[in-house]
Amino acid sequence: MNTSPRHIPWGALGPWLALLTTCLFFTTQSERFLTAENLSLVLQQVMVVGVLAIGQTLIILTAGIDLSCGMVMALGGVVMTKFAVNYGFNPYLAIVCGLAVTTGFGLLNGLLVTRVKLPPFIVTLGTLNIAFAITQIYSKAQIIPNLPPEMTALGNTFNLGSTEVSFGTLTMIGLYLLAWFVLRDTAPGRHLYAVGNAPEAARLTGIRVDRVLVYVYALAGLFYGIAALLSVARTGVGDPNAGQTENLDAITAVVLGGTSLFGGRGIILGSLVGAVIVGVFRNGLTLMGVASVYQTLITGILVILAVAADQMSRKGAR
């Protein structure tokens, strides 16, 4: 029984192996890769995608998908910066307004999925475009500079030994640990897995499936808002064109992290590893002098490979 392959958590181990292989590869390709300075840079670059991927993981665990995450994040960033800079809101209040907008978008996604019974893919394809358009119209496609220091505080760094660590990176890690705990050790966390794994069985045991889904989409929206704050803090501006590479990178991170697109299976910490893999790829390829278009090309191939691996391991398990 204990020798059964199901007892070896390949799903949890796979992402780490992939990360290790990737790091080894780039170490042989660039001597600047494996330095404390560079690795701390990777972690700082990863924080936006990492936090987006938390929300995305919650949704994918319910067997859904959210194509709108990056665009909703861009809208949140524009709202919070414009409210603070153009309308003179207290920066903290402006941040709360930004979070409210992204949470509202998540809620809208959730209601369309549960009440109107539309597939998540279609709903979020729609809200992807809606959020993008609103962002451009509202910001007049202009970057919002001159932010109050409170809005960029999470971009600041402190020294841990010789490495620079940003408060944003710590925020991301804290959020991952929190999400991991909630998913593993609370009743709502297990209900989320049940809804993704067997919605009908979940309903018959008395779990209110639709309510779980609405909460999940709204909560994911809140995470996109936090990602927006991190993005604003890191770049120092409100950028209506933010989130365009992060949108698919977040989905890539979740898939590379071993969460099944069929729902109900996966460990959220895997998404953090997945986000780091995506970050390492982009960083390593940049160090090797590969143009950004090719990075996107390679990330695309990576997603397909990861989904294929997921598909095949499921077949093997049956």
Added chain:
Amino acid sequence: MNVQTAHYASPTASSPLVMQAKGIVKRYGQVTALDGTDFELRAGEILAVIGDNGAGKSSLIKALSGATVPDEGELLLDGKPVRFKSPIDARRAGIETVYQDLAVAPAMSIAENLFLGRELLKPGAIGQLLRLLDKKEMLAQAIARMQELKVGIRSMTQAVETLSGGQRQCVAVARAAAFAQHVVIMDEPTAALGVKEGNMVLELIRRVRDKGLPVILISHNMPHVFEIADRIHIQRLGKRAAVVNPKTISMSDTVAVMTGAKTVDELPADAHA
């Protein structure tokens, strides 16, 4: 088997009624699925419900388990009138239903499946507020329940998808038995199973009854019905045609009543239960 059932006294006509339905009517548009059907479940028995397709068998079960609300008629639980608006209402009243399929979450562990939707929370205000799972207690209770019902599954932490079909059904039955206060309803529990696996589930159903829980068993499988039922409720044309005793009636007579080839009056007197 005789050893296991030695302490079990066969239910008789004098056993108290646990669940009773009087004159239940259910219409779907022009179709009358239940035409004033009666139903009686006695303490400590396995009551099989059989009937041809369209006899109103599943409508009856849906009414008893809260899945549909009947248009007319009365439902009594322990002699008190009850009304179920949803399966959750029925469950709160102590009636658990085992569905033919879709009943378990395959990727989740056995212990998690047993407590799905009614997880045990850690004691104290923080445990209740944050809805923290008491995993240790759930695991301990899962092991105890499965031992009590003699379900031979070793690890409660293994995923349900690692089990055979029969073992999965045993998990579903054990869950119902663990939480039911009054009645367990089983909808075709052996339909998808092979011979050996089916027998395993039948054996478990017997143990549930011996624990003191009356069981309503819906089945198409006549040999299974005759093997474990104490009484058989025959549903026909939206009504209860007869309640018969499997020990004194032949299988062919039962099928004859079910299909209308024989009327109830043509049965021998001792066939009724």
